[in-house]
Amino acid sequence: MTKAVIFDIGNVLIEWQPERYYDRVIGPTRRKAMFAAIDLHAMNDKVDRGAHFQDVVYAEAAANPEWAAEVRMWHDNWLDLATPAIDHSVRLLDALKSTGVPVFALTNFGKQTFEIAEPVYPFLKVFDRRYVSGHMGVIKPESRIYEMVEEDCGLLPSQLLFTDDRQDNIDAASARGWQTHLFEGPAGFALRLVEEGLLTEDAAQ
Template sequence: MTQVNAVIFDIGNVLIEWQPERFYDSVIGPERRKAMFATIDLHGINDVVDRGGNFRDTIHAAADANPDWRDEVLMWHDRWIDMAAPAIDHSVRLLRSLRGAGVPVFALTNFGIQTFDIAEPVYPFLGEFDRRYISGHMACIKPDAQIYEMVEQDCGLDPATLLFTDDRQDNITAAAARGWQTHLFTGPQGWADRLVADGLLTPEAAQ
């Protein structure tokens, strides 16, 4: 087994649930939400923010471009923190247990500059990483190969010694192509089991 010198967490759907569709279902109902998402590529618009675009300007421009959905689109800005909720508590415990065990822990996340600023006071654990790689500040998003290369260059570690978890297969595939060790996140228990299997945490510390 190759030594792990750092564990890298994605954030959305690994440490914090990110389910905009669920939010809109609760506010405007599933049928109207389905119609809106079929009309407007809201996730694509969010990618602009994650690449460093100004959050307010990007969402307001999308609202202006879609007057029939203006109020709903503006919710993506005005109620964004309600979409990025709640924290996945077991994953947060794993993050803290790794740090307690002396394992360097990084974040690599598609996250906007302003949205991260909104999230950090709500989720204090976002300030607990040894290094943070936030796509908005890097002007590059996963799964672009460049973002993984930027992480490697900054941390100076052998890619084969990085263990990365993410909930999206395309992001995992891109990391694996660079030689990273990877784990497709489908839930915190599976991630805990992987950390124990790799000798990074004891079963007790992984609970």
């Protein structure tokens, strides 16, 4: 029996598509060249592990002077990368909360970036518990982060229903015995919540 629903945030509640931002700002050709030259997602993983956001991004910019201005955009224009909210997912979060189902967040998110996001996305304050990798010092899909969630919330793995858009994150949770749902859009997750008896069809709209 599900006792808590756990949401990833990026691409579940907030779209996270940096490539789309750069395609718009510098064009697809230059964006592809930059992402081929620099592993910007690996850079972001450092932030998600707790390193200081501006320090990491500006150090990467300094190490790649030919792309320095573009790399600094990752920090300076971050809210333009992390947008928009996925409204149906937010409604599902609110519906679960209103029916008394505990809702947790388990997210790869930096300390400073989460602070930037909170005022813009008020639903980030709705969660009963928030597991933010930047504060935990470990990221998905490493097993330890799931273990830390279990230790803190006190629920059995089988009582947790977790949705995430990345298969590797889902696989790691499944390996620990969590119930899981690969997020491919809010409509599919809404159906899963109805099937689990956690929401009515009307509440899941």
